[in-house]
Amino acid sequence: MRGYQLSQIATAEYAGARRVSYSSISDFHRKADLFLTKGALKDLTPEALADLKRNGNRLYFDAVDELPPPTTSEFADALVASSVMAFTNHSRDYPAVPVTLVNHHVDPRLPATPVRSGEEPMRLGYFGEPLNAIFGGSLESHVDVVHVDTSDTSTAWMKKLPGYTMHYAMRRNPGADNFKPFLKGFTAAHMNANILIQDTEREALEWLGEDYPFLHRGPISEDSILAAIERAGRGVGSSDWRFGLRRMAEIRERTSPKRIGAELRRLFAE
Numbered sequence: 001m002r003g004y005q006l007s008q009i010a011t012a013e014y015a016g017a018r019r020v021s022y023s024s025i026s027d028f029h030r031k032a033d034l035f036l037t038k039g040a041l042k043d044l045t046p047e048a049l050a051d052l053k054r055n056g057n058r059l060y061f062d063a064v065d066e067l068p069p070p071t072t073s074e075f076a077d078a079l080v081a082s083s084v085m086a087f088t089n090h091s092r093d094y095p096a097v098p099v100t101l102v103n104h105h106v107d108p109r110l111p112a113t114p115v116r117s118g119e120e121p122m123r124l125g126y127f128g129e130p131l132n133a134i135f136g137g138s139l140e141s142h143v144d145v146v147h148v149d150t151s152d153t154s155t156a157w158m159k160k161l162p163g164y165t166m167h168y169a170m171r172r173n174p175g176a177d178n179f180k181p182f183l184k185g186f187t188a189a190h191m192n193a194n195i196l197i198q199d200t201e202r203e204a205l206e207w208l209g210e211d212y213p214f215l216h217r218g219p220i221s222e223d224s225i226l227a228a229i230e231r232a233g234r235g236v237g238s239s240d241w242r243f244g245l246r247r248m249a250e251i252r253e254r255t256s257p258k259r260i261g262a263e264l265r266r267l268f269a270e
Contacts, residue, residue: 002062002082003037005108006264013261031056033268035080038064041071049075060267062102065180073097078267084206086179100267104181105260106190109155113252114162116192118242122233124196125164127157127187134170137222142229143168161191166232169197169204170216170225182207189251194244196228207251213240 007022014020025040025048034057036044041061044052049071052059061072062080068090072079078098081087087101125144126133135143144164148157167188182203188195197204199215208215213235216228235241253259 001105001107002064003039006035006102006105006260008108009105009257009261010264012257013265029055029057033058033060035060035062037062038066041069044071046071046074064104068094078270080267081179083179083181083203085203089179098270100263100270102263102267103255103260104183104186105257106183106186106255107158108257110158110187110190111162113190114192116165116245118245119237120165122166122236123164124166124168124229124232125160126168127161128184132172133168134172134220134225139222139225142226161187164191165193165236166214167191167193167195169195169201170220171198171201179203185248185251186255189248189255192245192248192252194232194241194248196232208247212247213244 004022007020011020025034025036025044029052034052036059041063049059053075058077059075060078060080061068061076062082063069063086064082065086068076068079072094073096076094076097078100079090079094081090081099081101082104084101087099090097090099123144124142125146127146128148129150130145130147135145146157146160167184169184169188180203182201185195185197185204185207194214195208196214196216197208198220199205199210199217205215214228214232216225218224232241
């Protein structure tokens, strides 16, 4: 997603005013702005990075949810943050390297945003690897699990998205990833759906705000999650439900291709 898809967003943003291409790092590059994906950074040795610099290229490091590589301070012309928490931490840890926020985008192959009245019965779905979420006991009878294999490019699961008015995102190991973007929240927002997630997820809290009505607060147990699901179901059509949808609409706008394109333009301008 941070390779080909992001290059397509950049292509649309520059609309022919600047050449944008997606290519292998093994290709010859000279006097170019090179946006280096997480995968490319893992493959590039210090010697290869030095060669790229000698050829007059500007290097932009995008580690996404991982720590920037040890070569960052020596070779990066700018460090890209794909999440708010990454931006905060990278800015602190790399004071000599410019850090720019380019938020993660949603998959452009998602179905069109459903138009909802806000009165539809709550249907709760989890989209992802089941092992990453809290399940067990009677939770499975309240949450539809749609398995998403990130190594598979199939879009079959996306066709199921419009049928759900709330997304389940209770994480089994909260905070396990260094700087994981709030992609599940972005997907829910683009589906005009609310989301249930614990308030200890710092990146989610940055986007949703402390006042978001469907944050799970306090100690987590099967009973506490079931109670949160029940409260959400009772809240359909209420002021809380509509407030939640308005907050998700703000997130949808902030992660639109137009906004992400503008962030890319700012990155390369700096």
